[in-house]
Amino acid sequence: MEHRIDRIKKQLHAQSYKLTPQREATVRVLLEREEDHLSAEDVYLLVKEKAPEIGLATVYRTLELLSELKIVDKINFGDGVSRYDLRKEGAKHSHHHLVCSECGAVEEIEEDLLEEVEKIVQNEWGFQVKDHRLTFHGVCKQCQAVTVSASS
Amino acid sequence: MEHRIDRIKKQLHAQSYKLTPQREATVRVLLEREEDHLSAEDVYLLVKEKAPEIGLATVYRTLELLSELKIVDKINFGDGVSRYDLRKEGAKHSHHHLVCSECGAVEEIEEDLLEEVEKIVQNEWGFQVKDHRLTFHGVCKQCQAVTVSASS
DNA sequence: ATTATATTTATAATAATTATAAGATAAGAT
DNA sequence: ATCTTATCTTATAATTATTATAAATATAAT
Secondary structure, eight states: OOOHHHHHHHHHTTTTOOOOOHHHHHHHHHHHHTSSSHHHHHHHHHHHHTTTTHHHHHHHHHHHHHHTTTTEEEEEEESSSSEEEETTTTOOOOHHHHHHEOOOOOOOOOOOOOOHHHHHHHHHHHHEEEEEEEEEEEEEEEHHHHHHHHHO | OHHHHHHHHHHHHTTTOOOOOOHHHHHHHHTTTTTTOOOOHHHHHHHHOOOOTHHHHHHHHHHHHHHHTTTTEEEOOOOHHHHHHEEEEOSOOOOOEEEEEEOEEEEOOOOOHHHHHHHHHHHHOEEEEEEEEEEEOOOOOOHHHHHHHOOO
């Protein structure tokens, strides 16, 4: 974890941003909850446990900054809130998501499944792809199992 | 156009919803501006031209309803606003979008490019896909041309 | 240590969306 | 055609998410 904090510190410095304690606390929360998809409010509450004096606006600004630097992706699942998703080190693209409409769980797919599709978009539409957002909505494995056993 | 209004009327009635003049006016706006990706506010302003007494909350409620009935897709390009996108008649999936980060233009891809990817998700992740959201961010044909000529 | 710049805090403002209650209306039943 | 009733709309207010502002503070390089 210290390693990744250090890398992020360098990324900030490269653009002459500072790694303040507030920013560091925010990044630590994101690293600890890497699997989750926290809203700004969620992050704020968790950061407060480490640094109680932090303000919500600071969290927003920090997340915005991390988002500009492509350290996190700002994503949106259609509930009215933005969520923030840490990228894997060196990942070029936002990863894919599976949202279960039964239980609300969100799974991640790290693997890039869009390489072929992107080629088509580049060649047939002449659109130069820089990044993508892909979310599937449906029923997760667990909920399928529940439905089957409930109906039998 | 009358044909599609009629079909939508039937879809509403099937769930015992009424086609009020306000709802009809809203649907007409969506049909007329099928290529666009209007926000609730945009729709409101356009509907007001036909039905000046309509309230913004009614437009929101109507769009929400159309969204439940899968007549429109509520989409989100990461600016703080929800946008509403009419589905083609009988389309099973939300269509794909190309968002240009230079000029902000949004193109649509009607063709479903995700069939293969969905099979992989079903088989390898055991996730039963019902719908998807796919957006590419990048540079559109026009803006690529501009950049090239500007730099030469 | 000093300094210039970036940053945070606290507060207020804005923007998007949703809730509420009272009156109005669509559409099937009479 | 009128009646009836559940569905809708209006007008207004409330909520929620997010961003702006200005004064005070802290960072990191010299």
